[in-house]
Amino acid sequence: xxxxxxxxxxxxxxxxxxxxxxxxxxxxxxxxxxxxxxxxxxxxxxxxxxxxxxxxxxxxxxxxxxxxxxxxxxxxxxxxxxxxxxxxxxxxxxxxxxxxxxxxxxxxxxxxxxxxxxxxxxxxxxxxxxxxxxxxxxxxxxxxxxxxxxxxxxxxxxxxxxxxxxxxxxxxxxxxxxxxxxxxxxxxxxxxxxxxxxxxxxxxxxxxxxxxxxxxxxxxxxxxxxxxxxxxxxxxxxxxxxxxxxxxxxxxxxxxxxxxxxxxxxxxxxxxxxxxxxxxxxxxxxxxxxxxxxxxxxxxxxxxxxxxxxxxxxxxxxxxxxxxxxxxxxxxxxxxxxxxxx
Numbered sequence: 001x002x003x004x005x006x007x008x009x010x011x012x013x014x015x016x017x018x019x020x021x022x023x024x025x026x027x028x029x030x031x032x033x034x035x036x037x038x039x040x041x042x043x044x045x046x047x048x049x050x051x052x053x054x055x056x057x058x059x060x061x062x063x064x065x066x067x068x069x070x071x072x073x074x075x076x077x078x079x080x081x082x083x084x085x086x087x088x089x090x091x092x093x094x095x096x097x098x099x100x101x102x103x104x105x106x107x108x109x110x111x112x113x114x115x116x117x118x119x120x121x122x123x124x125x126x127x128x129x130x131x132x133x134x135x136x137x138x139x140x141x142x143x144x145x146x147x148x149x150x151x152x153x154x155x156x157x158x159x160x161x162x163x164x165x166x167x168x169x170x171x172x173x174x175x176x177x178x179x180x181x182x183x184x185x186x187x188x189x190x191x192x193x194x195x196x197x198x199x200x201x202x203x204x205x206x207x208x209x210x211x212x213x214x215x216x217x218x219x220x221x222x223x224x225x226x227x228x229x230x231x232x233x234x235x236x237x238x239x240x241x242x243x244x245x246x247x248x249x250x251x252x253x254x255x256x257x258x259x260x261x262x263x264x265x266x267x268x269x270x271x272x273x274x275x276x277x278x279x280x281x282x283x284x285x286x287x288x289x290x291x292x293x294x295x296x297x298x299x300x301x302x303x304x305x306x307x308x309x310x311x312x313x314x315x316x317x318x319x320x321x322x323x324x325x326x327x328x329x330x331x332x333x334x335x336x337x338x339x340x341x342x
Protein backbone atom coordinates (compact mmCIF):
# COMPACT_ATOMS: atom_id res chain seq x y z
CA UNK A 1 0.00 0.00 0.00
CA UNK A 2 1.54 3.32 -1.08
CA UNK A 3 2.35 5.81 1.64
CA UNK A 4 0.24 8.94 2.01
CA UNK A 5 -0.10 11.49 4.79
CA UNK A 6 2.92 9.79 6.38
CA UNK A 7 0.98 6.52 6.68
CA UNK A 8 1.68 3.17 5.03
CA UNK A 9 -0.72 0.31 5.72
CA UNK A 10 0.78 -3.19 5.83
CA UNK A 11 -1.29 -4.38 2.85
CA UNK A 12 -4.07 -3.18 0.58
CA UNK A 13 -6.38 -5.53 2.48
CA UNK A 14 -5.52 -3.78 5.75
CA UNK A 15 -6.27 -0.40 4.18
CA UNK A 16 -9.60 -1.64 2.79
CA UNK A 17 -10.52 -3.05 6.21
CA UNK A 18 -9.82 0.28 7.93
CA UNK A 19 -11.57 2.41 5.33
CA UNK A 20 -14.67 0.20 5.33
CA UNK A 21 -14.89 0.29 9.13
CA UNK A 22 -14.52 4.07 9.32
CA UNK A 23 -16.97 4.71 6.46
CA UNK A 24 -19.52 2.43 8.16
CA UNK A 25 -19.19 4.46 11.36
CA UNK A 26 -19.76 7.66 9.38
CA UNK A 27 -23.04 6.18 8.13
CA UNK A 28 -24.07 4.96 11.59
CA UNK A 29 -23.10 7.94 13.74
CA UNK A 30 -22.45 10.86 11.42
CA UNK A 31 -24.60 13.97 11.59
CA UNK A 32 -25.51 14.99 8.02
CA UNK A 33 -26.90 18.33 9.24
CA UNK A 34 -23.63 19.09 11.06
CA UNK A 35 -23.02 22.26 9.07
CA UNK A 36 -26.52 23.65 9.48
CA UNK A 37 -26.23 24.52 13.17
CA UNK A 38 -22.75 25.93 12.64
CA UNK A 39 -23.91 28.11 9.76
CA UNK A 40 -26.76 29.49 11.84
CA UNK A 41 -24.38 30.36 14.68
CA UNK A 42 -21.82 32.05 12.44
CA UNK A 43 -24.40 33.81 10.26
CA UNK A 44 -26.00 35.25 13.39
CA UNK A 45 -22.64 36.88 14.13
CA UNK A 46 -22.53 38.46 10.65
CA UNK A 47 -18.82 37.75 10.41
CA UNK A 48 -18.32 37.92 6.67
CA UNK A 49 -20.56 40.72 5.41
CA UNK A 50 -20.91 44.25 6.74
CA UNK A 51 -18.59 44.52 9.71
CA UNK A 52 -14.80 44.67 9.46
CA UNK A 53 -11.69 45.07 11.58
CA UNK A 54 -11.89 45.09 15.35
CA UNK A 55 -15.69 44.89 15.45
CA UNK A 56 -15.55 41.66 13.46
CA UNK A 57 -12.62 40.35 15.50
CA UNK A 58 -14.56 41.01 18.70
CA UNK A 59 -17.34 38.69 17.53
CA UNK A 60 -14.94 36.01 16.30
CA UNK A 61 -12.99 36.23 19.57
CA UNK A 62 -16.06 35.80 21.75
CA UNK A 63 -17.33 32.83 19.74
CA UNK A 64 -13.97 31.04 19.63
CA UNK A 65 -12.94 31.89 23.20
CA UNK A 66 -16.22 30.47 24.50
CA UNK A 67 -15.69 27.28 22.49
CA UNK A 68 -12.13 27.04 23.81
CA UNK A 69 -13.55 26.95 27.34
CA UNK A 70 -14.86 23.45 26.65
CA UNK A 71 -11.63 21.67 27.55
CA UNK A 72 -10.67 19.44 30.44
CA UNK A 73 -14.27 18.93 31.55
CA UNK A 74 -17.61 17.69 30.25
CA UNK A 75 -19.47 19.89 27.78
CA UNK A 76 -22.48 20.15 30.10
CA UNK A 77 -20.42 21.34 33.06
CA UNK A 78 -18.59 23.87 30.90
CA UNK A 79 -21.87 25.11 29.41
CA UNK A 80 -23.44 25.49 32.86
CA UNK A 81 -20.46 27.46 34.11
CA UNK A 82 -20.56 29.81 31.13
CA UNK A 83 -24.29 30.33 31.63
CA UNK A 84 -23.81 31.13 35.32
CA UNK A 85 -20.69 33.28 35.12
CA UNK A 86 -20.60 34.70 31.62
CA UNK A 87 -18.44 34.28 28.54
CA UNK A 88 -15.17 35.98 27.60
CA UNK A 89 -15.96 39.49 26.34
CA UNK A 90 -13.73 41.45 23.99
CA UNK A 91 -14.61 44.86 25.44
CA UNK A 92 -13.98 43.76 29.03
CA UNK A 93 -10.58 42.28 28.25
CA UNK A 94 -9.63 45.21 26.01
CA UNK A 95 -10.33 47.62 28.87
CA UNK A 96 -8.45 45.42 31.33
CA UNK A 97 -5.38 45.35 29.08
CA UNK A 98 -5.57 49.11 28.52
CA UNK A 99 -5.71 50.10 32.18
CA UNK A 100 -3.64 47.24 33.60
CA UNK A 101 -0.39 48.13 35.35
CA UNK A 102 1.16 44.68 34.88
CA UNK A 103 4.05 44.80 32.38
CA UNK A 104 3.08 41.34 31.10
CA UNK A 105 -0.03 42.90 29.51
CA UNK A 106 2.08 45.19 27.34
CA UNK A 107 1.94 42.83 24.33
CA UNK A 108 1.30 39.27 23.21
CA UNK A 109 5.01 38.52 23.48
CA UNK A 110 5.36 40.05 26.95
CA UNK A 111 2.40 38.05 28.28
CA UNK A 112 4.07 34.64 28.37
CA UNK A 113 4.90 33.72 31.96
CA UNK A 114 1.82 35.13 33.71
CA UNK A 115 1.31 31.91 35.74
CA UNK A 116 -1.99 33.06 37.24
CA UNK A 117 -3.63 30.39 39.41
CA UNK A 118 -7.21 30.99 40.42
CA UNK A 119 -7.27 28.40 43.22
CA UNK A 120 -4.24 29.79 45.03
CA UNK A 121 -4.60 33.40 43.85
CA UNK A 122 -0.99 33.59 42.76
CA UNK A 123 0.84 34.78 39.66
CA UNK A 124 4.30 35.71 38.42
CA UNK A 125 4.00 39.25 39.84
CA UNK A 126 1.79 38.89 42.95
CA UNK A 127 2.56 42.42 44.12
CA UNK A 128 0.54 43.72 41.15
CA UNK A 129 -2.39 41.31 41.41
CA UNK A 130 -4.64 43.74 43.28
CA UNK A 131 -4.54 46.15 40.33
CA UNK A 132 -4.60 43.52 37.57
CA UNK A 133 -7.81 42.97 35.64
CA UNK A 134 -7.05 39.39 34.60
CA UNK A 135 -8.11 37.71 37.90
CA UNK A 136 -11.37 39.65 37.96
CA UNK A 137 -12.88 37.63 35.12
CA UNK A 138 -14.72 34.70 36.64
CA UNK A 139 -13.57 31.99 34.27
CA UNK A 140 -13.57 28.35 35.37
CA UNK A 141 -9.85 28.27 36.12
CA UNK A 142 -6.77 30.44 35.85
CA UNK A 143 -5.61 28.72 32.69
CA UNK A 144 -8.73 29.96 30.89
CA UNK A 145 -8.14 33.51 32.16
CA UNK A 146 -4.67 33.39 30.63
CA UNK A 147 -6.00 31.82 27.42
CA UNK A 148 -8.55 34.60 26.93
CA UNK A 149 -6.01 37.38 27.48
CA UNK A 150 -3.37 35.66 25.36
CA UNK A 151 -5.86 35.18 22.54
CA UNK A 152 -6.97 38.82 22.72
CA UNK A 153 -3.36 40.00 22.58
CA UNK A 154 -2.66 37.67 19.65
CA UNK A 155 -5.50 39.21 17.64
CA UNK A 156 -4.43 42.74 18.53
CA UNK A 157 -0.68 42.37 18.07
CA UNK A 158 -0.09 39.49 15.65
CA UNK A 159 -3.25 39.66 13.53
CA UNK A 160 -3.31 43.47 13.45
CA UNK A 161 -6.76 43.64 15.03
CA UNK A 162 -8.52 41.70 12.24
CA UNK A 163 -8.35 37.92 12.66
CA UNK A 164 -10.42 37.18 9.55
CA UNK A 165 -8.16 39.24 7.31
CA UNK A 166 -5.08 37.67 8.95
CA UNK A 167 -6.39 34.17 8.20
CA UNK A 168 -7.13 35.17 4.60
CA UNK A 169 -3.58 36.43 4.17
CA UNK A 170 -1.89 33.44 5.77
CA UNK A 171 -3.87 30.99 3.66
CA UNK A 172 -3.11 32.87 0.44
CA UNK A 173 0.63 32.91 1.19
CA UNK A 174 0.70 29.14 1.85
CA UNK A 175 -1.52 28.05 -1.04
CA UNK A 176 1.02 26.22 -3.18
CA UNK A 177 2.56 22.79 -3.74
CA UNK A 178 1.13 19.25 -3.77
CA UNK A 179 0.35 19.43 -0.04
CA UNK A 180 -1.26 22.86 -0.24
CA UNK A 181 -4.05 22.09 2.26
CA UNK A 182 -1.56 20.87 4.85
CA UNK A 183 0.64 23.91 4.17
CA UNK A 184 -2.28 26.30 4.60
CA UNK A 185 -3.38 24.57 7.81
CA UNK A 186 0.14 24.83 9.23
CA UNK A 187 0.29 28.52 8.29
CA UNK A 188 -2.50 29.35 10.73
CA UNK A 189 -2.26 26.50 13.25
CA UNK A 190 1.43 27.18 13.88
CA UNK A 191 1.08 30.78 15.09
CA UNK A 192 -2.21 30.16 16.92
CA UNK A 193 -0.72 27.24 18.85
CA UNK A 194 1.42 29.77 20.73
CA UNK A 195 -1.67 31.10 22.51
CA UNK A 196 -1.43 30.16 26.18
CA UNK A 197 -3.21 26.98 27.22
CA UNK A 198 -4.59 26.14 23.78
CA UNK A 199 -4.24 22.38 23.33
CA UNK A 200 -3.95 20.85 19.85
CA UNK A 201 -7.33 19.12 20.15
CA UNK A 202 -9.19 22.27 21.19
CA UNK A 203 -7.46 24.44 18.59
CA UNK A 204 -8.25 22.03 15.76
CA UNK A 205 -11.83 21.54 16.91
CA UNK A 206 -12.78 25.19 17.34
CA UNK A 207 -10.92 26.45 14.29
CA UNK A 208 -12.33 23.68 12.09
CA UNK A 209 -15.90 24.72 12.86
CA UNK A 210 -15.21 28.38 12.06
CA UNK A 211 -13.31 27.66 8.84
CA UNK A 212 -15.76 25.11 7.47
CA UNK A 213 -18.66 27.55 7.61
CA UNK A 214 -16.48 30.32 6.18
CA UNK A 215 -16.25 28.53 2.83
CA UNK A 216 -18.57 31.00 1.13
CA UNK A 217 -16.39 33.86 2.36
CA UNK A 218 -13.22 32.17 1.10
CA UNK A 219 -13.08 28.65 -0.39
CA UNK A 220 -9.68 28.11 1.21
CA UNK A 221 -11.36 28.30 4.61
CA UNK A 222 -13.60 25.37 3.80
CA UNK A 223 -10.76 23.27 2.42
CA UNK A 224 -8.57 23.77 5.47
CA UNK A 225 -11.39 23.54 8.02
CA UNK A 226 -12.56 20.23 6.61
CA UNK A 227 -9.06 18.80 7.00
CA UNK A 228 -8.59 19.71 10.67
CA UNK A 229 -9.02 16.84 13.09
CA UNK A 230 -9.46 16.88 16.87
CA UNK A 231 -8.15 13.69 18.47
CA UNK A 232 -9.40 12.84 21.95
CA UNK A 233 -9.02 9.58 23.86
CA UNK A 234 -12.28 8.21 22.42
CA UNK A 235 -11.06 8.56 18.83
CA UNK A 236 -7.58 7.27 19.63
CA UNK A 237 -8.92 4.25 21.52
CA UNK A 238 -11.37 3.43 18.73
CA UNK A 239 -8.51 3.32 16.23
CA UNK A 240 -6.53 1.13 18.63
CA UNK A 241 -9.39 -1.24 19.59
CA UNK A 242 -10.35 -1.84 15.98
CA UNK A 243 -6.75 -2.64 15.06
CA UNK A 244 -6.56 0.20 12.56
CA UNK A 245 -3.46 1.71 14.16
CA UNK A 246 -1.66 -1.64 14.15
CA UNK A 247 -2.60 -2.35 10.53
CA UNK A 248 -1.39 1.15 9.58
CA UNK A 249 1.95 0.62 11.36
CA UNK A 250 0.97 3.58 13.53
CA UNK A 251 0.61 2.17 17.05
CA UNK A 252 1.36 4.82 19.67
CA UNK A 253 0.15 5.96 23.11
CA UNK A 254 -2.52 8.62 23.37
CA UNK A 255 -1.08 12.11 23.51
CA UNK A 256 0.99 14.44 21.32
CA UNK A 257 1.96 11.55 19.03
CA UNK A 258 -1.65 11.45 17.82
CA UNK A 259 -0.77 14.51 15.72
CA UNK A 260 2.59 13.18 14.55
CA UNK A 261 3.60 11.87 11.12
CA UNK A 262 2.31 8.39 12.02
CA UNK A 263 -0.45 9.43 14.40
CA UNK A 264 -4.23 9.20 14.57
CA UNK A 265 -4.79 12.41 12.61
CA UNK A 266 -2.57 11.24 9.75
CA UNK A 267 -4.36 7.87 9.66
CA UNK A 268 -7.79 9.51 9.47
CA UNK A 269 -6.68 11.93 6.74
CA UNK A 270 -5.31 9.02 4.74
CA UNK A 271 -8.54 7.03 5.11
CA UNK A 272 -10.65 10.10 4.28
CA UNK A 273 -8.97 10.37 0.88
CA UNK A 274 -11.13 7.47 -0.28
CA UNK A 275 -14.38 8.46 1.44
CA UNK A 276 -16.49 10.87 -0.57
CA UNK A 277 -18.34 12.84 2.12
CA UNK A 278 -20.88 14.06 -0.42
CA UNK A 279 -22.64 10.71 -0.01
CA UNK A 280 -23.68 11.84 3.48
CA UNK A 281 -24.74 15.34 2.40
CA UNK A 282 -24.42 16.77 -1.10
CA UNK A 283 -23.36 20.11 0.41
CA UNK A 284 -20.29 18.58 2.05
CA UNK A 285 -16.85 18.79 0.44
CA UNK A 286 -15.64 15.52 -1.07
CA UNK A 287 -12.66 15.33 1.28
CA UNK A 288 -13.90 15.89 4.83
CA UNK A 289 -11.67 14.34 7.53
CA UNK A 290 -13.30 16.52 10.17
CA UNK A 291 -16.66 14.83 9.53
CA UNK A 292 -15.08 11.37 9.64
CA UNK A 293 -13.43 12.18 12.98
CA UNK A 294 -16.65 13.60 14.43
CA UNK A 295 -18.53 10.48 13.38
CA UNK A 296 -16.07 8.24 15.24
CA UNK A 297 -16.37 10.46 18.31
CA UNK A 298 -20.18 10.27 18.13
CA UNK A 299 -20.07 6.49 17.77
CA UNK A 300 -18.03 6.21 20.97
CA UNK A 301 -19.20 9.10 23.13
CA UNK A 302 -21.79 8.86 25.87
CA UNK A 303 -23.29 11.96 24.29
CA UNK A 304 -23.57 10.07 21.01
CA UNK A 305 -24.30 6.37 20.42
CA UNK A 306 -22.26 5.35 23.51
CA UNK A 307 -20.96 2.12 21.94
CA UNK A 308 -17.16 1.95 21.93
CA UNK A 309 -15.68 3.43 25.11
CA UNK A 310 -14.18 2.43 28.45
CA UNK A 311 -17.60 2.20 30.10
CA UNK A 312 -18.94 -0.32 27.59
CA UNK A 313 -15.73 -2.26 26.89
CA UNK A 314 -13.46 -4.03 29.38
CA UNK A 315 -10.14 -2.96 27.95
CA UNK A 316 -8.25 -5.78 29.67
CA UNK A 317 -9.73 -8.23 27.15
CA UNK A 318 -11.23 -8.35 23.67
CA UNK A 319 -14.52 -6.54 23.33
CA UNK A 320 -17.59 -8.71 23.94
CA UNK A 321 -20.23 -6.19 22.93
CA UNK A 322 -22.14 -8.08 20.25
CA UNK A 323 -24.66 -5.25 20.03
CA UNK A 324 -21.98 -3.23 18.23
CA UNK A 325 -22.68 -3.20 14.50
CA UNK A 326 -18.95 -3.59 13.86
CA UNK A 327 -18.46 -6.54 16.20
CA UNK A 328 -18.07 -9.41 13.72
CA UNK A 329 -15.81 -7.47 11.38
CA UNK A 330 -13.65 -5.79 14.02
CA UNK A 331 -10.23 -6.91 15.29
CA UNK A 332 -11.38 -6.16 18.86
CA UNK A 333 -7.90 -5.49 20.22
CA UNK A 334 -7.54 -5.40 24.03
CA UNK A 335 -6.01 -2.06 24.95
CA UNK A 336 -4.19 -3.42 28.00
CA UNK A 337 -3.47 -6.65 29.80
CA UNK A 338 -5.53 -7.46 32.87
CA UNK A 339 -4.29 -5.31 35.74
CA UNK A 340 -1.63 -3.67 33.58
CA UNK A 341 -1.77 -0.69 31.28
CA UNK A 342 -0.44 -1.17 27.77
